[in-house]
Amino acid sequence: GNSVTQMEGPVTLSEEAFLTINCTYTATGYPSLFWYVQYPGEGLQLLLKATKADDKGSNKGFEATYRKETTSFHLEKGSVQVSDSAVYFCALSDRAAAGNKLTFGGGTRVLVKP
């Protein structure tokens, strides 16, 4: 079956530091890949996505590249802000599956200190 593994948190950083959150996946088909972010007390919001190999998704200074050879989709940001403190979820959607069923990783809590 499909699965997503991401680094456990919490990740604690200082403002303006470089952030990397590792994500690897296992899929039977050819998935689309996503990063979602969850701020405290809120639902998940789409951060970025990539639908084919070597695609780079980017948004709000965050980037992730779809690496088929390493089955990875690591999230990076060059200079984090306090407002980036949240839980980040890597997810995949298998095109072969019925419906749009997302498989999520366990989430990584990021805390940015001023």
Place this chain on the structure above:
Amino acid sequence: DTAVSQTPKYLVTQMGNDKSIKCEQNLGHDTMYWYKQDSKKFLKIMFSYNNKELIINETVPNRFSPKSPDKAHLNLHINSLELGDSAVYFCASSQERLSNSPLHFGNGTRLTVT
């Protein structure tokens, strides 16, 4: 002008009771979902409806029954609540049932069963 709204935000109830959570989306999307997030933040899909038709039904106890009166609404009824049902339940919608269509989440309903 909330896109995906669910009520109530908090629900505290005793074991054995029956409760419902309501969800409405005003995005004009065709597909709606229920996800369960446990205390460790792990997210798992429960159900998905497309134009009022059930398309995803994961291994969920039959005490959980979704109902979609129209494509803008997807309610979740839970019978005979158990302690293990305590979680945050998220409603979501997407424009299409295709795998690269991003999900829009509500802010969640925190269910506590005592």
